[in-house]
Amino acid sequence: MGRQPLILVADPELCKEVGIKKFKDIPNRSIPSPISASPLHQKGLFFTRDSRWSTMRNTILSVYQPSHLASLVPMMQSFIESATENLDTPNEDMIFSDLSLRLATDVIGEAAFGVNFGLSKPHSVCESIKSVSSVKNGDDDDDEVSDFINQHIYSTTQLKMDLSGSFSIILGLLAPILQEPFRQILKRIPGTMDRKIESINEKLSGRLDEIVKRRMEDKNRTSKNFLSLILNARESKLVSENVFSPEYISAVTYEHLLAGSATTAFTLSSIVYLVAGHLEVEKKLLQEIDEFGPSDKIPTAQDLHDSFPYLDQVIKEAMRFYTVSPLVARETSNEVEIGGYLLPKGTWVWLAIGVLAKDPRNFPDPEKFKPERFDPKCEEMKLRHPYAFIPFGIGPRACIGQKFSLQELKLTLIHLYRKYVFRHSLNMEKPVEMEYGMVLNFKHGVKLRVIRRTQ
Template sequence: MGVLEVMLFTNVSLLSTIFTVLAILAGVLGYLYGPYWGVRGVPSPPTIPLVGHLPLLAKYGPDVFSVLAKQYGPIFRFHMGRQPLIIVADAELCREVGIKKFKDIQNRSIPSPISASPLHQKGLFFTRDARWSAMRNTILSVYQPSHLASLVPTMQSFIESATEKLDSSKEEDITFSNLSLRLTTDVIGQAAFGVNFGLSKPQSISDSINKQIGGSQDINNDEVSDFINQHIYSTTQLKMDLSGSLSIILGLLVPILQEPFRQILKRIPGTMDWKVEHTNRKLSGRLDEIVGKKMRDRERGSKDFLSLIMNARESETVSKNVFTPDYISAVTYEHLLAGSATTAFTLSSIVYLVAGHPEVEEKLLAEIDGFGPPDQMPTAHDLQHKFPYIDQVIKEAMRFYMVSPLVARETSRQVEIGGYLLPKFIFVCERSRGLGFG
């Protein structure tokens, strides 16, 4: 009897262990392949467990989507680790996603680098649902032609500063992409914060930011440089590849592990997660100082983006729960981050392309010179109607060299696209690169 009891206990323990292992295995498989199951009917290349199609991305770079579109058609599936992305590579389907069915796919998907950076999550780009709508409606007035036209004198002053720098270094090679980044950072810094970083001036750093972040004489140029360096470092570390931090890599492969590992690694000096956390904390501190100064300034006007948000918040045209100080800091910084890098890239692309076509350069200059005297500033109407050729050149350059190959959003409910029924919480990416090429 004792032997039978032992054997029975052993068998029960063995069965329990087997069922536990099977349950864990089923949970892991369900987690890894759950997102795939709802979109399994969408065509795609063969996937590799855990890494998905990342080897294809490493092989082809951003052109991977053009390669796959030729093979799999206008809508196909691409796996970033376990997460399937539904790639829409047709202009009409992109119009359907971005306009006709926008209310069902309005939220941006949050990639793993952004998940590792709370500062970037609170900007307009990754805010969601009702908060996004309220923020967007408030910000929209900044992009009216009349307001943009009022920035022309500011742009002109920074362009003149940059030109002086070019004239003083005739014998040196100038990296135009660096020059354009300094120029756009100055323009957008003034438009967003009301702060002149002075990067395009011969002196390299201006004193005006000192007044914005406290007005004390203790704040020196090194601290201003530190702010800019943190801005650049924060931008360049948002990498969605295998050269980023360990937590970002885990976020690509096994997203559920990203946040626990980030919380651990950010406390270990020397790790990439620690460096990113340290930089973001210092950058947030700088932004909070600027926002705090603006909040205390009762005569700030409404010329810059930050002042406009402050005025809307205090007049209660938007809820104070929408634009809390941390969200104000994030959305204002987002304008500097997104605007400076993308505008600088587009400017560099235009100069590169025009340099290879002298006849285009000649027509551009003729249109600018034909507008009027050099000191005549264009109005909003002028910007929209008096420079058709410049408009064409800019759009053509953006068609050749897109800032981003994809625009990624997340379905908020079940939606049909291109004959495929996509479930809730699926990432839909509009392929912007190459759509204009026949």
């Protein structure tokens, strides 16, 4: 990639070598050109490096302890029930991916900031998430919430790895050494995409800093949202104030909003889209959900773990079929040998997990949606390499919020399928078109018809 040495790894054993066995020599993520253009995104846990990363990670891990995740079930369920009121108009087409993003943003907004954005309250189901000027929130000014969400959406959608991004990002893909000099020039020229991105990121950073400042001044923090827990740890000297300085707190909290909304929303949309096109899968899924108990019986965290094996298989197969983050990017910190090749320090090592997920050697008929391939009793599962399917990454750098996301997905799917089934809208393009950014997305959204179940 220009003068930047880069290797792609699409072998599960080599992925294990990179992500686990040689982690001490490859501990950091490489920083792709879209992130190089955004200092805010660089300061989150995802791209932080070396000792600062390990300190931040060890602190944040406490947020994802099983007991804390279990305590979030009622909050998640409340938002899910509110969001599904949008579906009560029967036999009507909707943009399901918009509702998924609203719901995921509300859940992570409450969990990360302790703020209810109110996006998943009943709206017209075809209304876009970008139209949030009417959002109501008991604690914040409506316009402030609207502006914050719009800035968040714009910042997220501009992190593209294709030719529709800013010129400096495109240049960074071809010649990384030239990206920052050109970005510094272009961000000063009115009308350029670099100028627009810089302006939005400055506003977003400023808004986040205000939220953090207000929360820091509140000495009576009792809620257990992510931001409050980090501030409490900082003030109790459990972590260095230098590691969690205000700008890093802002960045890592926003990172939770970004990662917890875009990826979860995409995965939820892809699951419902795929199940809608495979009625034999839908039948088995409905049977498992119905057998759990009455429709008003809310699963506990333990229930979610133990009582829905086929739902687990459906989620895994959807994540294999549409891998939300097709690449895991790493960078060597020392000279290191991988697969018999000596890689110099600073080499980018990209794990092509999207390629792994479609490799017929581990997934026969890879273009077929078949949840049973993840049944532990299935011969295919027994023969598969354990690192052929790594949708959340691998090793210490694996996604720290994966259990949070899976808990939210399971609760949502159980509640949805207790009441509704879905069919592809006639307005849904075939084949479906994808958009490639920092995460995968449906280019034109997921359009579905909602059908209320008759008990």
